[in-house]
Amino acid sequence: MAPVLIPTVEPTAAAPTAGLDHWRSLAISQQPSWQDSSVYADSIRELSSLPPLVFAGEVDVLRERLASAAQGKAFLLQGGDCAETFEGATADRISARVKTILQMAVVLTYGASLPVIKMGRMAGQFAKPRSSNDETRGGVTLPAYRGDMVNGYPFTPETRGHDASRMVKAYHTSASTLNLIRAFTQGGFADLRLVHHWNKGFTANPAHSRYESTAREIDRAVRFMEACGADFEALKRVEFFASHEALLLDYERALTRIDSRTSLPYDTSAHFLWIGERTRDIDSAHIDFLSRVRNPIGVKLGPSTSGADALALIDKLDPNREPGRLTFITRMGAGNIREKLPPLIEKVTASGAQVLWVTDPMHGNTVTSPNGYKTRNFDDVMDEVRGFFEVHQSLGTFPGGIHVEMTGDDVAECLGGADPVDQESFLERYESVCDPRLNHMQSLEMAFLVAGELSKR
Template sequence: MPTLHADLDHWRTLPIKQQPSWTDLDAVAAVSAEIASLPPLVFAGEVDNLRDRLAKAAAGQAFLLQGGDCAETFAGATAEQIRNRIKTVLQMAVVLTYGASMPVVKMGRMAGQFAKPRSSDTETRGDVTLPAYRGDIVNGYDFTELSRQPDPARLLKGYHTAASTINLIRAFTQGGFADLREVHSWNKGFAQNPANQQYERLATDIDRAIKFMEAAGADFDELKRVEFYTGHEGLLMDYERPMTRVDSRTGTPYNTAAHFLWIGERTRELDGAHVDYFSKIRNPIGVKLGPSTSPETVLELIDKLDPEREPGRLTFITRMGAGKIRDALPPLLETVKDAGATPLWVTDPMHGNGITTPTGYKTRRFDDVVDEVRGFFEAHRAVGTFPGGIHVELTGDDVTECLGGSEQIDEATLATRYESLCDPRLNHMQSLELAFLVAEELEKR
C-alpha cells in the first residue's frame, strides 16, 4: 500500500517535466486551492473495484479495453460526442467479451484527458514562435499570442468539464443505453456492411449466444448496466495534486480526478516528480513503455511503484511500433516473469506508429495498428504470459484521420474530416474493425 500522505508533496523537490510556463503563479495557486475544495469526481470504493478488476485481467481472467480521445477538448464535451465515444467502446467490448470468453473491463480516455505532453515548449510558424499547445486545460489551439498564453482559469474549466462528462457517462452506462441486446444490434449492422462481411460469422455467433441467454432466462435487467471507468494521463500536477484526497476510512490518498491514471513515456524518470507522486496514491496506475525500454528499467519501475507486488496496482502500456514490438517486448516479458511480478500488460498500438504525409497531416496506417496488436499477442504467446488489454485513441465520429481500414481512407481523403488537435484517432468504423480483429486473436489463446 502506498505511503501515507505525510510526504505527498515530496515530488515538489524533484525534477519535473512537461509542465506549463505559468506567468502568474499566484493565480495558479488560487485556482488549485479552489479545485482542492470541490467535490471528488470519483470515489475510493470505485477505484478499489477497478483495482480488483485489473487484478483479474493481470491473472488472465479478464481483458481491459481502454479507448477515447487523444486529447479531449472543451468544445468536444457535447452530449452527442460523449455518447458516440461511449457507444463505440461498448460495441467493441461486446465483441471482445465474446472473443475472450471472459469479462472486459471498460475504460474511457475521458473526463480528464485534457493535457498533452509536447516534444518542444514552443511552436514556430514562419517567423512567429509561440508556446506549444499543451491541451485545453492549459492554453488554446489557435496560433495567436493570446490563445497560446497558459491560462490558470482553464484548470478550473477542466474540472467542471470533466465533472459534466463523467455525469453523462454514469447516466448512459447505468440508464439502459448500454443494454447488451441493443449494443449487439449496432454491431450486426456493422458486420452486414459489404465492406465488413468477413466479421459476419463472429457477429452471428454472438447473436446466437444472446438468443440462447434469453431462452435460458438470463436476467437482462442486469445486462442493461455496465461498469465504466475513466482514466487519463496524470501529467499536469497543478490539477492532479489538488484532486488528491485522503480517504476518511483508511487515511490513504486517492487521486479523485479519475479511477486510473498513467505516467507517459516522457515523464517516467525514476527520480522524477511524476513517479514519486504516483508511488504515493492508491489508484491503479499505468506506465507507458517505448521500444528502447530496458528490462532493468522495468524492474526498477516495479520496485518504485508496486513494491508489494499488489495485483491490479500496476499496468504496463507498451507502445513499441509495429516494426519493433516482436523484438522489444519479449525480453521485458521474460524479465518480469522471472522476477515473479504480475503487472497487467496492455498494448497501445497507436503511439509507436505515427507518420506524417507529404501534405503535412499526422496520421497512422490502420494496418500498422493491427500489426502491432498481432505482435503483442505473438510475444505473449511465445513467453507464456497473458496479453491483458488494449489502449486505443478513438472517436465515435466518422473522422478521416488514420489511413486504411475497410473504408479505405487514403491520403487524399484525410483532409475531408481531419478534426484532431493532436494525434490521429481511429474513427467509429475502424475501431469496430479493430475489435473484431482483436477478438480473433483472443480466440486463439
C-alpha cells in the same frame, strides 16, 4: 462504474498527507509556465475544495478487475481521444465514443468468451506532453499547444498563454462528462439486448457486416435465455472506468483526497492514471507522486526501455507486488515489438512481479503523410497488435489489454482500413488537435482482430 459527484472521501486537517508534496522538490518536465500567479493560487484553492470526481471505492473495484486481467481472467479495453477538448465535450460526441468502446467490448467478450474491462481515455485527458515548448508559424513563435487544460489551440498570443483557470474548467468539463457516461452506462443505453440497434447510421463495410452478424448471434442467444426464464437485469448496466495521463501534477495533487475509511490518499481525478514515456524517469516528480496514491497506475514503455528500467519502476510504484496495482503499456512500433518486448517480459516474469501487460499500437507508428498530416498507417497499427499477441504466446504469458486512441466519429486521420481512408480524405475529415485517431469502423476492425487472437488461447 457509476462515477457520480457525491464525495465519499473528505480531506481533513489531520489526514496523513506526508510525502504527497515531495514531488515539488524533484526534477519535473512537461509542466506549464503559468502566466498569472494569483490566478494559479485561486485555481488550486478552488480545485482543492471541490468534490472528488470519482469514488475511492470505485478505484478499489478497478484494481480488483485489473488483477483478474493480469492473471489472464479478463481483458482491458482502454480507448478514447488523444486530447479531449472543451468544445468536443458534447452529448453526441461523448455518446458516440462510449458506444464505440461498448461495441468493441461486445465483439471482444463474445469472440473471446472473456470479461472485458471497459475504460475510457475520457473525462480528464485535457493535457498533452510536447516535444518542443514553442511553435513557430510564418516567423511568429508562440508557446506550443499543451491541451485545453493549459492553453487554447488557435495560434494567437491570447490563447497560447498558460492560463491556470483552465484547470478549473477541465474539472467541470470532466464532471459533466462523467455524469453523462454514468447515465449512458447505468440507465439502459448499454443494455446488451439493444446491441443490434447501436450500429445503425454507419456506412456498410466488412467490419460493419461482421458486427451485425455478431449482434444477431448475441440477440438470438439472449432471446433463447429469456424464453428459459433467465433474469437479465445485470445486462442493463455496465462498469465503465475513466482514465487519463497524469501530466499536470498541480491538478492531480489538488484533486487528491484522503479516504475516510482507510486514511489513504486517492487521486480522485480518475480511476486509473498513467505516466507517459517522457515523464517516467525513475527519480522524477511524476513517478514519486503517483507512487504515493492508491489508484491503479500505468506506465508507457517505449523501445528504449531496458529490463532494469522495468524492474526499477516496479520497485518504486508497486513495492508490495499488489495485484492490479501496476500496468505496463508498451508502445514499441510495429518494427520493434517482436524484438524489444520479449526481454522485458522475461525480466519481469523472472522477478516474480505480476504486472498487467497492455499494448498501445498507436504511438510507435506515427508518421507524416505526403500532404503533411500527422498520421498512422492502419496496417502498422494492426501489425503491432499481432506482434504483441505473438510475443506473449511464445513466452506463455498473457496479453492483458489494448490501449488505443479512437473516436466514435467518422473522421479520416489514420490511413487504410477495410473502408479505406486516403490522404485526400484528411482535407475534409481530419479533426484531431493532436494525434491521429482510429475512426469508428477502424476501431471495430481492430476489435475483431483482437477477439480472434484471444480466442487462440
